[in-house]
Amino acid sequence: MKENLVKIATYQFSSEAQIFKGRLEAEEIKVYLADQYTIDTDPLVSNAIGGVKLLVAAEDEARAKEVLKELSEYSLDDQGHQLHCPNCDSTKIDYFTNVNDVKSFLAFIFNFLLFGLYPIYTKYEYRCEDCKTKFNLE
Missing domain, CATH: 3.30.70 (Alpha-Beta Plaits)
Structure with a gap:
């Protein structure tokens, strides 16, 4: 069936x-x-x-x-609580990687283009979906 x-x-x-x-x-x-x-x-x-x-x-x-x-659609802290944007206090926070500094870019070029692999070194940040503020928890 x-x-x-x-x-x-x-x-x-x-x-x-x-x-x-x-x-x-x-x-x-x-x-x-x-x-x-x-x-x-x-x-x-x-x-x-x-x-x-x-x-x-x-x-x-x-x-x-x-x-x-x-299930939560957005990022949570280590205790399972919603993260809040430091700028607008929104809870629509995404965790993402970016390649915007020289070290990240070189890692991307070397690993991906030479070996077809995703970069070993990447920079992670949180981004508010409402006001687009980027931040880290530290």
């Missing part, structure tokens, strides 16, 4: 999808990932093929969406 699967989320990398898959499986929801191995083979095609798709059976769709809604 063929199951009727529904896409409930997409992720740029399979590691992200695996985290949410594990959370849904903890709730005993059967989960499938589509295009996971394609993106693991070449992460640069993720945007072209629409990312890793998180699929569940149609009858589990509503419950799976509720479980995902409970």
